[in-house]
Amino acid sequence: MFLESKANKDSKKGWIEVITGSMFSGKTEELLRRLKRARIANQRVEIFKPKIDIRYSDEQVVSHDQNAIHSTPVDSSGNILLLTGNVDVVGIDEAQFFDKGLSGVCTTLANQGIRVIVAGLDMDFKGKPFGPIPELLAVAEYVTKVHAICMRCGDLAQFSHRLTQEEQTIMLGEKEEYEPLCRACFIEALQKEKEQKKL
Numbered sequence: 001m002f003l004e005s006k007a008n009k010d011s012k013k014g015w016i017e018v019i020t021g022s023m024f025s026g027k028t029e030e031l032l033r034r035l036k037r038a039r040i041a042n043q044r045v046e047i048f049k050p051k052i053d054i055r056y057s058d059e060q061v062v063s064h065d066q067n068a069i070h071s072t073p074v075d076s077s078g079n080i081l082l083l084t085g086n087v088d089v090v091g092i093d094e095a096q097f098f099d100k101g102l103s104g105v106c107t108t109l110a111n112q113g114i115r116v117i118v119a120g121l122d123m124d125f126k127g128k129p130f131g132p133i134p135e136l137l138a139v140a141e142y143v144t145k146v147h148a149i150c151m152r153c154g155d156l157a158q159f160s161h162r163l164t165q166e167e168q169t170i171m172l173g174e175k176e177e178y179e180p181l182c183r184a185c186f187i188e189a190l191q192k193e194k195e196q197k198k199l
């Protein structure tokens with residue numbers, strides 16, 4: 001994958017940026033901010049997201065504040081390569097739901113001179129690294145960790161605590177299903193749940 005792609009003729013420089021953090025940390029907002037700024041500079045921008053994210057409209061990357069940009073839903077990371085046209089910037093949202101091939105895809109795009117901006121959850125609801133994100137963090141030039149506010153104590157939060165007992169890792173939801181928590185409150189919450197299961 002790395003050797004296949006050569007820098008294109010006008011030797012544009014590509015790179016990978018990752019925006020990551022818990023739910024309600026403003027990842028999508030930050031992705032949109034960067035993409036809009038690129039657009040203002042007349043750069044050609046394309047946005048992809050996994051087809052699994054069906055919370056809102058199929059055709060839009062929509063952040064929680066309804067700040068929308070048109071996007072293309074794709075089945076697998078490989079399709080991003082097939083669908084990327086003549087662009088300067090590629091944005092990828094909800095990247096945690098893509099397959100493990102995503103870091104290779106982003107590397108190929110960056111090697112072709114494209115600026116790649118990826119947004120996604122760093123950890124699942126159990127606090128474990130999520131899907132292709134860990135590998136992306138390794139290959140990216142720039143990593144931005146954004147934080148939410150802990151709903152229990154007001155500190156910075158980096159965990160997405162699930163409020164329901166659903167065990168499936170891929171579960172999309174809004175405020176009813178998750179709360180952002182700091183480390184101390186997250187550990188406390190997990191401990192309480194463990195004790196409740198014993199009863």
Ligand code: ZN
Pocket residue numbers: 150151152153154155181182183184185186
């Ligand atoms: Zn807390």
